[in-house]
Amino acid sequence: MSYRAPVSEMMFTLRHVAGLDGAGAVSVEDADAILTEAGRLAGDVLAPLNRVGDRHGATLSNGVVTMAPGFAAAYKTFVAGGWNGLTADPDHGGQGLPQVLDAACTEMWNGANLAFGLCPLLTAGGIEALAAHGSEDLKARYLGKLVSGEWTATMNLTEPQAGSDLAALRTRAEPAGDGSYRIVGSKIYITYGAHDMADNVVHLVLARLKDAPSGTRGISLFLVPKVLPDGSENDLRCSGLEHKLGIHASPTCSMAFGDRGGATGWLVGEENRGLACMFTMMNNARLGVGLQGVGVAEAATQRALAYARERRQGKAAGSAEASPIVAHPDVQRMLLTMKAYTAAARGICYLTAAALDAAEGPEGKAALDRASLLTPVAKAFSTDIANEVASLGVQVHGGMGFVEETGAAQAMRDARILGIYEGTNGIQAIDLTGRKLPLNDGATVRAQIAAMRRVAESLLKAADSDLGHAPARLRAGIEALDQATSHQLASLRSNRPEAALAGATPYLRLFGLAQGAACLAREALASRAALKAGETDPAHAGRIALARFFAENLLPATEGLAQVVIDGGGFLDDAGAVLTG
Numbered sequence: 001m002s003y004r005a006p007v008s009e010m011m012f013t014l015r016h017v018a019g020l021d022g023a024g025a026v027s028v029e030d031a032d033a034i035l036t037e038a039g040r041l042a043g044d045v046l047a048p049l050n051r052v053g054d055r056h057g058a059t060l061s062n063g064v065v066t067m068a069p070g071f072a073a074a075y076k077t078f079v080a081g082g083w084n085g086l087t088a089d090p091d092h093g094g095q096g097l098p099q100v101l102d103a104a105c106t107e108m109w110n111g112a113n114l115a116f117g118l119c120p121l122l123t124a125g126g127i128e129a130l131a132a133h134g135s136e137d138l139k140a141r142y143l144g145k146l147v148s149g150e151w152t153a154t155m156n157l158t159e160p161q162a163g164s165d166l167a168a169l170r171t172r173a174e175p176a177g178d179g180s181y182r183i184v185g186s187k188i189y190i191t192y193g194a195h196d197m198a199d200n201v202v203h204l205v206l207a208r209l210k211d212a213p214s215g216t217r218g219i220s221l222f223l224v225p226k227v228l229p230d231g232s233e234n235d236l237r238c239s240g241l242e243h244k245l246g247i248h249a250s251p252t253c254s255m256a257f258g259d260r261g262g263a264t265g266w267l268v269g270e271e272n273r274g275l276a277c278m279f280t281m282m283n284n285a286r287l288g289v290g291l292q293g294v295g296v297a298e299a300a301t302q303r304a305l306a307y308a309r310e311r312r313q314g315k316a317a318g319s320a321e322a323s324p325i326v327a328h329p330d331v332q333r334m335l336l337t338m339k340a341y342t343a344a345a346r347g348i349c350y351l352t353a354a355a356l357d358a359a360e361g362p363e364g365k366a367a368l369d370r371a372s373l374l375t376p377v378a379k380a381f382s383t384d385i386a387n388e389v390a391s392l393g394v395q396v397h398g399g400m401g402f403v404e405e406t407g408a409a410q411a412m413r414d415a416r417i418l419g420i421y422e423g424t425n426g427i428q429a430i431d432l433t434g435r436k437l438p439l440n441d442g443a444t445v446r447a448q449i450a451a452m453r454r455v456a457e458s459l460l461k462a463a464d465s466d467l468g469h470a471p472a473r474l475r476a477g478i479e480a481l482d483q484a485t486s487h488q489l490a491s492l493r494s495n496r497p498e499a500a501l502a503g504a505t506p507y508l509r510l511f512g513l514a515q516g517a518a519c520l521a522r523e524a525l526a527s528r529a530a531l532k533a534g535e536t537d538p539a540h541a542g543r544i545a546l547a548r549f550f551a552e553n554l555l556p557a558t559e560g561l562a563q564v565v566i567d568g569g570g571f572l573d574d575a576g577a578v579l580t581g
Contacts, residue, residue: 003047003299005039005108007032008539009343016526017347017519018100018354025098034097038105041081042112045074050113053249054410058195060241060251065194068249071116075149075197083109084120084149088127092143103353106288107346111295114414115249119152119192121288125281126153126204130223133269133277138223142202152198155281156187156205156224156255166206166275167215171257173207173222173265182262183207183224186239186255189421193253194226194238201226203236204281205257205265212272221274222265224257235263246413282422283375287356289422290349290378293386296418297342300386300393300411305335307397307406325396333553334396338389340520340550345382347519348512352378369444373436374515376428381512383418384425390415429504432511433488434497442489449485452478452518459521462528466544470524470551474517477555480562481514487566502572503565510561517555520547 011032014020020031049070056068078084086102088094102124110117127146130139130153145151162168171185183205187193194201203224212218228234240254257263269277308326316327325331352374358367390412394401401408419425437445456478460471484507491500524547527540 002043003050003112003302004043005035005111006298007035007039010035010104010107010346012523012526012539012543013343013346013350013519014100014104017522018350020098020100020354025096026101031101034101035104035108037081038083038108041078041083042108045077046109046112046116049074049116049249051407051410053113053115054246054414055248057248058241058251060194060238063237064196065238065241065251065253066196067251071249072197074116075119078120079149084123085127085147087124088143088147089131092127092131092139093147098353099356100350100353103287103291103350106291107295107298107349109295110292111299113249114292114296115247117292117295118247118250119195119197120149121285121292122155122191123149123151123153124288125155125284126202128284129155129204129221129277129281130268132280133221134223135266135268138266138268141229142223142225145200146202150198151200151202151225152192152195153202153204154190154193155278155285156190156193156203157278158187158189160186160188166219169206169208169219171205171207173209173220174262175209176262176264179266181207181222181265181267182258183222183236183265184258184262186257188254189242190253190255191421192251193255195251199227203255204268204278206274206278207265209271216275218272219274220271221268221277223268224263224265228264235260245416246410247417285422286375286379286428287349287352289418290345290352290375290380290382293379293382293384293415293418294342294346294349296386296411296415297338297345297382297389300390300408300415301335301338301342303407303411304338304393304396307400307408308335311398331396334392336546336549337554338392338396340546340554341385341389341516343523343546344512344516344520344550345378345385347523348374348515349378349382351515351519366444366447369439370448373432373439373444373448376432376436377508377511377515379422380419380425380428380432380508381516383415384509384512386415386418387412425508426505429508430501432508433500433504434492437485437488438492442485445485445489448515449478449482452481452514455518455521455525458525462525464528466528466541466548467524468548468552470521470548473551473555474521477514477517477551477558480558481510484510484562484565498572499569502569506561506564506568510558510565513555513558513561517547517550520550523547 053068059066085094086097090096173181173183176182205222205224206219236257238253239256242252309324311325312322316323355367355371394408397406397408400406456474463471488500524544527543531540
């Protein structure tokens with residue numbers, strides 16, 4: 001089965017979770033039309049190449065990277081449709097549409113074809129970093145072609161010895177005397193560092209100037225294009241392609257800069273302030289990776305559900321003949337888990353994108369702080385569930401899931417990278433606990449919990465047999481989050497960061513479960529209102545049932561997670577005895 005974008009569910013989440021009401025830059029009708037057309041591109045053009053890309057991969061020969069068959073043509077179609085610059089400033093050729101609408105499109109590109117979706121994802125981050133920090137000359141020279149998609153962008157952070165520790169970077173930069181710099185060094189894990197889909201690749205490269213301060217305070221950011229403004233080739237090359245578990249069609253490059261004396265680059269932002277510039281790009285990418293998780297989970301769920309409806313095995317209760325496996329309770333449990341996790345993660349990601357949009361309006365800093373709080377949750381929770389959902393997809397397929405024929409195995413292989421790149425999920429948990437919870441002395445997270453409580457109270461007022469124990473479970477899950485939050489903040493304030501960090505990962509999972517349940521509850525409330533108003537769409541009953549399933553079957557984990565956060569840090573005293581030797 002090929003991927004089909006769930007446009008109606010996306011629109012429902014946009015309206016009733018993210019708050020898209022047509023009062024902003026795009027009407028509900030226009031948003032629906034845009035997503036319908038995007039879904040057509042995703043399903044008809046990108047999805048058919050997903051398996052092709054997995055089998056063929058990208059290849060490197062004589063220094064040239066060639067994409068899998070069909071990818072270059074698909075990229076031209078993508079660019080011709082104007083999809084690359086949805087949110088970019090119209091002054092640079094963009095369409096100026098809301099982030100939340102682009103979030104839904106990003107989910108589609110990556111649900112259809114994760115390896116393809118990585119290219120525009122990285123370019124979007126490059127556009128944002130250059131727009132925020134680049135000189136007027138650099139913007140004039142590069143932004144238009146990046147926004148159109150005629151050129152693509154990368155970010156070059158990681159080096160063989162550095163990994164996630166950017167303080168250990170060794171790539172160096174020296175002024176050339178003409179306003180440019182000479183860049184010498186090597187980078188690894190550079191997504192789309194070289195390919196044949198565009199004429200130019202614009203690399204954003206972290207490097208150190210001579211006599212720069214040590215650590216991350218001495219890092220600068222440089223724009224280093226493959227093709228220089230005079231049309232000549234820059235002194236850089238792809239020195240190798242990684243052979244990976246998944247996303248085979250996405251070229252993951254080792255890049256060499258300065259074999260012939262130094263690649264030409266230009267400073268972005270201020271000297272020794274490159275990390276702040278790069279974080280603009282990384283924060284954009286982190287929400288994007290969360291949306292990749294939603295897309296992969298959606299595709300895996302679609303595939304598993306289609307298989308379960310067709311595959312007959314065993315006799316369900318009351319059946320005299322072999323039944324479709326979707327009729328068996330344990331298969332139903334797995335499929336509902338897949339659907340519920342995917343819908344919850346979608347809600348969190350769209351909520352984060354909506355906060356980014358709100359930051360451009362009257363809410364300003366409060367909305368930006370909310371987006372900052374939600375971003376690590378959107379990235380880590382969504383990619384964790386992508387791995388879990390893809391694994392369940394293999395299980396639903398049984399033995400056929402373990403072979404490559406069905407595509408279930410590819411989803412599991414592809415999903416595995418999502419919790420690693422753009423900051424591992426452990427780093428996201430550290431960021432959430434160490435940097436985001438203390439925002440405004442804890443007021444930002446308290447406001448978010450209060451918003452969840454308001455949803456829970458509305459659910460309690462609407463309590464009916466179709467909601468089961470959902471209202472009580474939601475309230476209990478939010479209380480568990482509140483208690484764990486108090487513990488984390490108290491640990492940070494009493495100068496015991498190790499106690500807070502010991503519970504950082506279970507805390508992020510707890511936050512994701514509670515926030516995801518609140519998102520599904522909002523959808524359930526909207527669906528109940530629609531049914532009472534006389535609407536007959538069967539999807540409304542499905543959303544109510546899914547919210548109840550999540551609250552009764554997945555949300556109870558929050559109370560156990562709170563106990564782990566509060567009481568589980570004792571392993572710090574014992575870890576040495578277990579892990580040494």
